Amino acid sequence: MNVPNTAPELFTWEFAGDPYPAYAWLREHSPVHWTKLPSGVEAWLVTRYDDARQALADGRLSKNPDHHAEDAEAKGRTGIPGERSANLMTHLLNIDPPDHTRLRRLVSKAFTPRRVAEFAPRVQELTDDLIDRFAPRGEADLIHDFAFPLPIYAICDLLGVPREDQDDFRDWAGMMIRHGGGPRGGVARSVKKIRGYLAELIHRKRGDLGEDLISGLIRASDHGEHLTENEAAAMCFVLLFAGFETTINLIGNGTYALLRNPGQRHRLQESIERGETALLDTGIEELLRYDGPVELATWRFATEPLTIGGQRIATGDPVLVVLAAADRDPARFAQPDALDLSRRDNQHLGYGHGIHYCLGAPLARLEGRTALETLLRRLPDLELAADPADLRWRGGLIMRGLRDLPVRFTAA
Numbered sequence: 001m002n003v004p005n006t007a008p009e010l011f012t013w014e015f016a017g018d019p020y021p022a023y024a025w026l027r028e029h030s031p032v033h034w035t036k037l038p039s040g041v042e043a044w045l046v047t048r049y050d051d052a053r054q055a056l057a058d059g060r061l062s063k064n065p066d067h068h069a070e071d072a073e074a075k076g077r078t079g080i081p082g083e084r085s086a087n088l089m090t091h092l093l094n095i096d097p098p099d100h101t102r103l104r105r106l107v108s109k110a111f112t113p114r115r116v117a118e119f120a121p122r123v124q125e126l127t128d129d130l131i132d133r134f135a136p137r138g139e140a141d142l143i144h145d146f147a148f149p150l151p152i153y154a155i156c157d158l159l160g161v162p163r164e165d166q167d168d169f170r171d172w173a174g175m176m177i178r179h180g181g182g183p184r185g186g187v188a189r190s191v192k193k194i195r196g197y198l199a200e201l202i203h204r205k206r207g208d209l210g211e212d213l214i215s216g217l218i219r220a221s222d223h224g225e226h227l228t229e230n231e232a233a234a235m236c237f238v239l240l241f242a243g244f245e246t247t248i249n250l251i252g253n254g255t256y257a258l259l260r261n262p263g264q265r266h267r268l269q270e271s272i273e274r275g276e277t278a279l280l281d282t283g284i285e286e287l288l289r290y291d292g293p294v295e296l297a298t299w300r301f302a303t304e305p306l307t308i309g310g311q312r313i314a315t316g317d318p319v320l321v322v323l324a325a326a327d328r329d330p331a332r333f334a335q336p337d338a339l340d341l342s343r344r345d346n347q348h349l350g351y352g353h354g355i356h357y358c359l360g361a362p363l364a365r366l367e368g369r370t371a372l373e374t375l376l377r378r379l380p381d382l383e384l385a386a387d388p389a390d391l392r393w394r395g396g397l398i399m400r401g402l403r404d405l406p407v408r409f410t411a412a
C-alpha cells in the first residue's frame with residue numbers, strides 16, 4: 001500500500017475507491033483530525049483504534065446536535081418530547097440515555113437472538129430463490145440481482161410486512177439509498193410513504209397480533225411500559241434502514257474482497273465443500289474488519305470539553321469515528337492490510353461499540369454467512385467480470401459499498 005507523503009485529500013472519488021492509504025496517513029500524522037466535509041460541515045475524524053473505541057463508549061459524546069444548546073429555540077429543533085415522538089428519525093441511533101436505554105430494552109425483548117435463529121431457514125430460501133433467478137444467465141450484477149434484494153425481503157419478512165407490499169418497500173428503500181438518505185425530494189416522499197404505511201400496518205397488527213417482529217414490538221413491555229405508536233414506527237424504520245444498506249455492503253464488499261484474494265477464497269471454498277463452518281465464522285468477522293459496510297460511525301457531538309487521543313475537543317464539536325481506519329490500525333491488528341479469514345484476535349469495530357452497538361448483528365451475521373456460503377457453493381467458479389479500477393462506489397459519507405459488482409460463472 002502506498003501511503004501518501006503529505007496530507008491526503010479526503011472524500012474525493014479517488015479516495016472512495018481506496019480510502020485506506022489516506023487513513024494510514026491520518027493515523028500516523030493526525031490521528032484526531034479536523035476536516036471540512038464535502039457538505040461544508042467541519043468535524044473531527046478519529047482514526048486510531050484505541051481512540052475510536054474510547055470515543056464510541058464516551059457518554060459525553062451525544063447523538064443530539066443541540067444537546068449543549070441553552071436556548072429553548074435550538075433545543076426545539078430536535079429536543080422537545082412532543083416533536084420528537086412524532087418523528088420517524090427519532091430512533092435508537094439518534095437518541096441518548098435515558099430514552100435510548102428504555103427503547104433499546106424494549107426492542108431487545110422482541111428482537112431476540114432466538115427469533116433470528118428461527119429465521120435461518122427463510123433466509124436460506126430467499127438466498128436460493130434469488131440465485132435461481134440469475135444462475136441460468138452465467139452472469140449477474142451481484143449488487144442489483146442479489147445483495148440489494150436479499151436484506152430488504154429478509155427484514156420485511158421478519159417484521160411481518162405482507163409479501164404483496166414488499167416490492168413497494170424495495171422501491172422506497174432503493175430511492176433512499178440512491179439519494180443518500182438526505183431529507184430532500186424523492187427521499188422525503190419515500191419517508192412520507194413509509195411513515196404512512198408503517199403507521200397503518202402497526203395499527204392493523206395491534207388489532208390482530210401474530211408471531212412477527214412488529215407484533216413482538218407491540219407486545220413488549222418493561223415495568224408496565226410499552227412503545228407508543230410513534231416509537232414503534234420509528235423502531236421499524238431504523239430496523240429497516242440500519243439493516244438494509246449495511247447488509248448490501250457486507251455481501252458486496254465481502255464477495256469483492258474474496259474475488260480479489262484468490263488464495264483466501266479457495267481455502268474458504270474448500271472448507272465449505274467439506275461442510276465445515278469454522279472458517280466461515282471467522283471469515284465473516286474478518287470481512288467486516290477488512291472492508292466493512294460502515295466506514296464512519298454516525299454523528300456524535302461533544303456535550304462538554306473533552307480530550308481524545310491528546311486532542312482538545314470543544315463543546316458542540318462534531319466527532320466522526322472512522323471505523324474503517326480503526327480496523328486497519330497496526331497498533332491493534334497484526335498485518336492489518338492483509339485479508340486473513342482465519343484471524344482469531346479480531347475485536348473489530350465494524351458493528352460499533354458501546355450503547356449503540358449494532359442491534360442487528362445476529363441477523364447481519366446470518367444473512368452474510370448464508371449469502372456467501374451459498375454463492376460459493378452454488379457458483380464455484382464465480383469471477384469478477386470488470387476491471388477493479390472501473391468499479392464505482394456509492395458516494396455517501398457514512399457507508400462504504402459498491403454500486404455494482406459484475407460477475408460471471410458457469411450457468412447453472
Ligand code: HEM
Binds near residue numbers: 247
Ligand atoms: C447500529 C453496523 C446490520 C440494526 C449499528 C452501528 C454500526 C452498525 C457500526 C453503530 C453506529 C454508531 O454507533 O454510530 C452494522 C453492520 C451491519 C448491520 C456492519 C451489517 C453487516 C444491521 C441489521 C440491523 C441493524 C441487519 C437490523 C435489522 C441496527 C440498529 C442500530 C445499529 C437498530 C442502532 C442501535 C442503537 O443505537 O442502539 N450497526 N449493522 N444493523 N444497527 Fe447495525
